[in-house]
């Protein structure tokens with residue numbers, strides 16, 4: 001079958017418009033599957049044992065981190081190291097209409113690091129142990145500043 005150039009251009013144009021509109025333009029299938037998996041996990045965090053300020057921050061997390069995707073995505077992420085969360089929250093904050101102020105970003109950062117140190121402590125210890133020595137001690141310092149009870153690897 002011969003596809004005339006104009007028609008081909010129209011088909012390609014539609015495809016590009018669709019991928020851009022649905023926001024999947026830069027996502028490969030592996031990423032998509034990974035995100036789907038995170039989104040399908042638990043939707044709540046048991047925070048009754050968390051300090052009062054972190055229980056309050058959980059409410060902010062529920063409000064701010066569920067406007068573009070389901071809250072489960074943040075809850076089930078395997079990001080645990082402070083620098084990872086710092087970079088990620090900045091990235092979310094700078095997305096158009098994120099509705100996250102820099103003050104709120106700071107509170108959300110502290111919550112996500114506290115939560116990683118409490119709920120995902122083994123994963124966090126494993127990630128810390130894999131860092132180069134200098135980065136590891138800095139990262140442990142940042143975690144302990146937020147959760148002094150954290151037992152470092």
Ligand code: HEC
Pocket residue numbers: 035064065066067068069073074077079089092095096097098099100108
């Ligand atoms: C303005 C919209 C928006 C807001 C607000 C937002 N996100 Fe996202 N988030 C996205 C988009 C879009 C993606 C997928 C593409 C990407 O990673 O940029 C994503 C992906 C993620 C991922 C998956 C990262 C990965 O690839 O493993 C996590 C975890 C996440 N967000 C957590 C959060 C948390 C925590 C908050 C609150 C601090 C938040 N998001 C707020 C839009 C948003």
